[in-house]
Amino acid sequence: MKKTFTLSMTFLHTWGGLVMGWLLFGVLLTGSIAVFQDEINLWAVPEIRTGLNPDRATTLQLGVDHLNAQAPDARMWRIDLPRDRDPQLIVAWTTPQGKTTSHTLDPVSGGVIERKTQAGAFYLAYHYMLGIDRNENLAGFMIVGLSGIFMIAACVSGIVIHKRIFKDLFLFRPNASGQRAWLDMHNVLGVLPLPFHLMMAYTGIVILYWIYIPAAVQTLYAGDSVPFRAEAIALEYRGLKAPAGEPAAMLPLPQLMRAAETSMGADKTAYIYVRDPNRGNAVFDAYRDRDDRVTQQVEQVALDGVTGAVLRIRDDSAISRVQSYIAALHFVEWGGAAVRWAYGLAGMASTGMVAAGLVVFTEKRRRKAGGDAAWLTWVDKINVAAVAGISVACVALLWAERLTPVFPERAQIPVLAFYWTWAAMALHAALRPPRKAWGEQFVLAGLLCLGAPLLGGQGWRHLAALDGVRMGMDATLIGTGLLCLAGVWILHRRARAGPCQPEAAEVEDAVEALRCLSPPAC
Amino acid sequence: MDAASRSAAVEEAVDIGLRVVASIFGGYALTYALTAAASVLLHRGGLDRVDSALVSTNLAILIYPAVMIWAFAARRGWFVLAALIAATAGLGLVAWLLPR
Amino acid sequence: MLVAASLLMTYLACGQLALAYARHHRAAFGRPPSKARARRMRIAGGVLLVVSPIPWIIESGFGVGFTTWLWYALPCVAVALVALLAFAPRAAARLALVPVPRP
Incomplete structure (x- = not known):
């Protein structure tokens, strides 16, 4: 020039x-x-209490009780367990109409924290x-x-x-x-x-490479990012297209969490998704914490909510793991x-x-x-x-x-x-x-x-x-x-x-x- | 400013404008087309779909800043734009004509 | 704490490497280093740099320890050294345990 x-x-x-x-x-x-x-x-x-170190199983049950009281018929539950610098218990649910609501709870008392914020x-x-x-x-x-x-x-x-x-x-x-x-x-x-x-x-x-440059989704998935994300980021169990099954009793979630942690590591569950809770086709999905490894995509164990059988343990390809490491460098x-x-x-x-x-x-x-x-x-x-x-x-x-x-x-x-x-x-x-x-x-x-x-x-x-x-x-x-x-x-x-x-x-x-x-x- | 230097200034402005367009939009188009072609070739080569998408996209991304640099280093702005259009079209053909 | 040890060693390494430069050596000690001294300092700095992530790796594992040291901690320590060097070159040298050259 x-x-x-x-x-x-x-x-x-x-x-x-x-x-x-x-x-x-x-x-x-x-x-x-x-x-x-x-x-x-x-x-x-200020309402979030720190330094509590609550028992995780009890806290999880508090969350479940709250969700059962608020939305027993939701299509999806999410529970974020308290972690090191995130000491609150967060529960969220998605209604059959697709609307998601989230509540922040005190991890010991189970009380709702009213102050909503977007600060961080x-x-x-x-x-x-x-x-x-x-x-x-x-x-x-x-x-x-x-x-x-x-x-x-x-x-x-x-x-x-x-x-x-x-x-x-x-x-x-x-x-x-x-x-x-x-x-x-x-x-x-x-x-x-x-x-x-x-x-x-x-x-x-x-x-978020595939959103910046969607070309590969275009050529390999005919432009449909849903199956791509399902394979790439293991969102398989989040699809809400299948109808909810008949009402059924789930195993207690703390028990399912313990089962999931046999492969993920004790006390390593960071958050949990439950698809179609209290139904015959309920799926319990536990995600591992990110605190001790340089990786963005985490280990994930999916269990049948009623029988506790292992449905899937996430296993990423080597290339996926590289991308996960690269993403973790930024996060x-x-x-x-x-x-x-x-x-x-x-x-x-x-x-x-x-x-x-x-x-x-x-x-x-x-x-x-x-x-x-x-x-x-x-x-x-x-x-x-x-x-x-x-x-x-x-x-x-x-x-x-x-x-x-x-x-x-x-x-x-x-x-x-x-x-x-x-x-x-x-x-x-x-x-x-x-x-x-x-x-x-x-x-x-x-x-x-x-x-x-x-x-x-x-x-x-x-x-x-x-x-x-x-x-x-x-x-x-x-x-x-x-x-x-x-x-x-x-x-x-x-x-x-x-x-x-x-x-x-x-x-x-x-x-x-x-x-x-x-x-x-x- | 007399007529000659005014037209030279306009010429330079157009040249810079072409380079800016080339670097921003041409760069994106080339990256997109390169990703598309690479993803198809990798998948045909045996890599599964997710891995093809991962490798093709994340490597093609690096071509974008290179295009920006070239867009300003090259001698003529219109040449950069023309070359990018041609390369994008070529790669696009590879991507869309090859069976997946 | 092992993390602090890593950071300190990184500072020592950067200090040796920086003060090997004639300009910075002059600012700290009043004269440029001899060729031999400069080479000693560069070698010392290089060795220290390679060794400095080890305590962090011992503390947090290779993934977390080395990654943090390389990408985030090293640039911070280097920039901090520059600030110190600009405002208080002798203090920077002393902190980097660079001995005053023999007259």
Whole structure:
């Protein structure tokens, strides 16, 4: 395209990075936050009791009793047993008309927890679907997929154009001139975790590969994804097409669970499906926990609900297992807190890389233009909205969670708060000069973070109860808030200090820049 | 801007536009067609349907970012688009004409 | 804890590798390393890097341990090292147990 391959890649990386970066920042930020969706869920619903360690058979029976009281004639039951960072008991049922309802129960008392929330789940929904339910419209889902593909292209083009990739491997000069320091940061956050970026972009698409590219379903299954999913993800026992059988007594579910666990491992059942409960053709399907293996598709045992006979033990092909491993690299539902933190921090490095790149774009051109070209100011305003704006919205969601009272349709309100806050921040960015808007929005984000633990007096309650997970969330919020405020203060001070003396390294960079053949492309 | 540099600017804009279309839509089309062809060939080669779908799709995905890179590295934008259309059509024929 | 041991060893490894660079060595110690010292540090760093996931693997099994170390923990530690190197190169060197060069 340009005179050399490097210049073409510079164009792709710079302009593609700008446009896609506006989208990718939000995707990566919400993805990194969503690593902790279970913890966020716990934080948002104070009624869930932690540290109970109830007997699993008793808890399962509580769930069954509740389901028998609510929906003995349902076509399908689902029971999610309490697990390490998900200590609630969740039961759900699907009526013969196809409507699914779910209740969250206390695992010891069996009482229904009225507060419904989408807190953690929304970050995930935004991350891979931009908040648009893919069962209704694939647009958000596909756009995020495209941004993932671009991310791979951006990584490759970045490697091509980063001439001193090995020399500058550990280089960060915070005191260099604005653009140089930001470029150093972009390079460090880009290159050191490069395998992580490439892996995450690819694995994200591998998870739901057949929805992104339905070609194989078209050619091999005549476009019908139901038999494909039945074979690929073992949803065989979820089909509701066969009619329900005659009423019959099922074996007690705790007994069936114990039988299933002889092959899955004791206490390893994570969730259970029962098709056509209390009928002659009832099928009990136990799914194994994901905590100790790097795999997304889990072991699964299906038993006849009435006789207890083993109907099927899931056995994946080697290729399926590879896909499952690849998907698990992206989901990281395995391992303990250390794994999750390493994963979340690595995700924040990706997020920071995109933000730094967006800032480099405007800083570099502002230096060259020598003034404020109007279009550059607008690019900067969009940067503010895309980076600072969505950051504020992410915290605003948590505030809305705390402030919304309990009533049946409350779950949507914090989601709406997210979008309205983002819109307000975008408006603010449009009206204010970018330099001021950056600082103002990140100060707001910082203050919201600091304030969130105090809302409703919950922070004190967490301390009093020594609730580890919730205190961890509060501490993270406070730490993030302080980081935001510190960052704004540091950058504000640097801006006030004025342009600094170029150092030797900057001179050598300038010389290198002069060798550039086509200035606008660099 | 005089007439000559204005037309050069338009030419460049069109060229970039073609590359963007090629990288986004052409890339998807090629990935789709490659998946289709590979899935049929793998299945005919003895792999079961699920495994064929898995291997063909997850490997073909890697062609998409490669197309994006090529779309901007190649000398002419229209050539990229034309090549992608031709390759997609060719692979599509392979996929749909071969008996499963 | 074995996980902490892995993280520490990873930091030591990255520290050795980073401080073998003339620029960073100069920032920490006032002068670039001799060729021999640089080569020693790179070898030490390389060996430490290979060995550092082992405690985690012992703690959590190969699948979880190695996967976490390779894909998530290593980049985090490397980025943390860069931050330390940028603001406090001598502290970064001391933490990486890199000895002050003989005069």
